[in-house]
Every structure is written in C-alpha cells, then in structure tokens.
Amino acid sequence: MKALQDKIVQDGKVLSETVLKVDSFLNHQIDPKLMQEIGQEFANRYKDAGLTRIVTIESSGIAPATMAGLILGIPVVFARKRKSLTLAGNLYSSKVHSFTKNETNEISVSKDFLKSDDVVLIIDDFLANGEAVKGLLDIVGQAGATASGVGIVIEKGFQDGGKLLREKGIRIDSLAIISSLEDGKVTFAEGELAR
Amino acid sequence: MKALQDKIVQDGKVLSETVLKVDSFLNHQIDPKLMQEIGQEFANRYKDAGLTRIVTIESSGIAPATMAGLILGIPVVFARKRKSLTLAGNLYSSKVHSFTKNETNEISVSKDFLKSDDVVLIIDDFLANGEAVKGLLDIVGQAGATASGVGIVIEKGFQDGGKLLREKGIRIDSLAIISSLEDGKVTFAEGELAR
Numbered sequence: 001m002k003a004l005q006d007k008i009v010q011d012g013k014v015l016s017e018t019v020l021k022v023d024s025f026l027n028h029q030i031d032p033k034l035m036q037e038i039g040q041e042f043a044n045r046y047k048d049a050g051l052t053r054i055v056t057i058e059s060s061g062i063a064p065a066t067m068a069g070l071i072l073g074i075p076v077v078f079a080r081k082r083k084s085l086t087l088a089g090n091l092y093s094s095k096v097h098s099f100t101k102n103e104t105n106e107i108s109v110s111k112d113f114l115k116s117d118d119v120v121l122i123i124d125d126f127l128a129n130g131e132a133v134k135g136l137l138d139i140v141g142q143a144g145a146t147a148s149g150v151g152i153v154i155e156k157g158f159q160d161g162g163k164l165l166r167e168k169g170i171r172i173d174s175l176a177i178i179s180s181l182e183d184g185k186v187t188f189a190e191g192e193l194a195r
Numbered sequence: 196m197k198a199l200q201d202k203i204v205q206d207g208k209v210l211s212e213t214v215l216k217v218d219s220f221l222n223h224q225i226d227p228k229l230m231q232e233i234g235q236e237f238a239n240r241y242k243d244a245g246l247t248r249i250v251t252i253e254s255s256g257i258a259p260a261t262m263a264g265l266i267l268g269i270p271v272v273f274a275r276k277r278k279s280l281t282l283a284g285n286l287y288s289s290k291v292h293s294f295t296k297n298e299t300n301e302i303s304v305s306k307d308f309l310k311s312d313d314v315v316l317i318i319d320d321f322l323a324n325g326e327a328v329k330g331l332l333d334i335v336g337q338a339g340a341t342a343s344g345v346g347i348v349i350e351k352g353f354q355d356g357g358k359l360l361r362e363k364g365i366r367i368d369s370l371a372i373i374s375s376l377e378d379g380k381v382t383f384a385e386g387e388l389a390r
Contacts, residue, residue, distance in 0.1 A: 023305060023307070023308075024307070024308070025270075028272065028273065028275065028304075028305055028308065029270050029271065029272045029305075029307075029308040030257070030260075030261055030264065030270065030271040030272070030273065031270060032261050032262075032264040032265035032269075032270070032271060033265060033268070035261060035265075036265055058253060058254035059253035059254045059257060059273060059275075062225070062254060062257045062258055062261075063257055063258070063261045063271075065225075066225055066227050066230060066257075066258045066261060066262075067227075067261075069225065069227040070227035070228060070230070070231055073228070074227075075220075075224050075225065075226060075227070076224065076225040076227060076258075077223065077224045077225070078223065078225065078254060080223065080254075109223075110218060110223055110224075112218070112219070112224075113218075113219070113223065113224040
C-alpha cells in the first residue's frame, strides 16, 4: 500500500536492525486519515469474505480495525491484555509473549462477542514473530469461529512469523512488508507478498 | 445524544448501583457506526475551537477519539498506561488511579506529540471520579498546551468527577450523563448538562 509505505519512509524511525518506531502515526500518535485508508484497503480485500466480526488486540490495532469495521458494517472486538474486574469469567484466553516489551500477557475475549458461526478477520498493527496473531487465532479457534484471514499494517518480513503462518495455510494480508532495516534504512519486500 | 442513550438502554448492563457495563459497544466490542456518530458530535461541538490535537487514553478512548480526529482533520495521541521499551524517556507522565480496576497506572505521552502551541480536546470513554481526566489535564499542562475541553462518552453524574472539573472552569462535554443506576435501571440527567 503506497500511502503507508510513503508514511513509513517519511516518519518511521529505524532504531536498530530489528526495531522500527512508528509512534508518530500508528502506535502512540494516530493519523486518522491514514487509518481510514488502511481500513478501506482491508475492507476491499475482504469485502466478499462474508465477514461477521473483526478481532484485534489493544491498543494499536483498535484504530485500523475500527475503520475497517465501519466500512464493512461489522463490529470490532479488541482482545484485552489483562483481565479487568468487570470482565472476569466467561472468557476465551491465550498467552502471548511480546519480545519488544519482554513480557507475557494473557489476552482475553469475552464469550459474548465471539460465536461459532462468526467469520472473522484478525487485524493487528505489526507482525514480527507472530505471537499475537497466534494468540488471536487460538482464541478464534476456541470459539469454534472461522478465521478468514489476518490483516496486518506492517510486517517485519525478516522475522519468521509471516512465513510460519502462511506455511500453515493462513491468509495473511500485510499492507507493508519490510525486508530489511539494515544501515538505518527501510527496505520493502517486492513482488507477490507485498501485493 | 439520543443514539447513544438508546444504545445504553438497549445494550448496557447495570451490574450494581455504580457499575454500568457497556462492553458490547464501547469497552470490549466496538460499534464502529456509533463511534463515528460520537466522533461527529464531538467534532460539531469543537469545530470552532481551533483544535490541533486530540489526546485520549488507551484503550477504550481510541475508537471515538480517532473518529473525531478523522472528521476534524487532526492527529490523535493516546496516553499509554505503562512505559514500553521503545517509549522510554522523553515523556510527560502522571499517576492515575482506577477504582474499577483497583490499581494505579502511570500514564505517559511522548514529548514529541504534545507541544506548547497545541490546542487540545481530551476524549475519554467514561467520566466517574475524574481521575483519568485529571491525569490527562496534568499532562497537557506539563506540555504548556491548552486544553480546550473534555469530551466524554458516558458520564456517571452520580459520582463527583464532572462536578469537580466543572467547578474548576473546565469545559466538559458528556454525550450521555447518567444520574442513577438504582433498581437496575439507567436514568439519564436532563436539562442543560445533558445538552
């Protein structure tokens, strides 16, 4: 997605060969117009998939997921990273390790908002080693729902999450795939993966 | 705001005389269409305020804030509740106690995304005792920015946060003000507060 790639080049900060900071438009500050364009792109790709619900994870997945949900006319559920008092019980849960934050969170979705007849698009901001997506797929599976695919804003193509998930036959739509952050420079993957 | 009041009556769950659960459209599952209407309402009320930025707090403030930001054409910053590794340093921070979750979080906003010439609308999902709003106002003040007002989706009018903030001269725009949750029933405040 060209507008996203341009934004990454313009405003992203390469902190190391593995860390790209996009706090200025996705992870801390949000660019609502770009989120709308991202939501539109996900909606275009999944408009014929018969989706009934979008599942994402707090916090950075919420903005693009909500935009996609608005365009597709379906609700969005965001998995919570900790159990809150009002959410206790009645949950699907899975453990997710974040290498960036070096911590393991239990993510949870209420059984009220994910049913066995749901056809789900999973949306998340980043795909690196795939831990968060695996946790969300686990939760969708626990509900007996169908995961139609996974929409990712930025995939770190040099980490193995995308490869492992695609090898399992899971449809992954990444709007920008980064093949390298070497020499402080963002290089995008080309060809069919980048679509 | 009628559509919001109707949704609260239809889908909200009164768990006690102080707890209203709106997990089906705001705090866990998100109704994107309603979020757009809420964003439009905030945008209408603040369209002449010269806003340059919206500040909210993860996670439930993000969807309505992003919709308002889209309509107003300004960026949204969400305060983080914990320091993440990539955000360390360069932060405005404030302590916020959540009575619902019975925990105190440090909330933080990067100095990169809040400047002394900013005119800010603060948006949050709930206003009860006002702790989160006070923390966000503290952060806006640390940046030397101007808080034009506070947009709240649901105010618990029977708790004192709204009263205390209004007494300080802070403009509060609550789209639904609940005066009571007694007898398992939602009663809304009428008159000028409810606008």
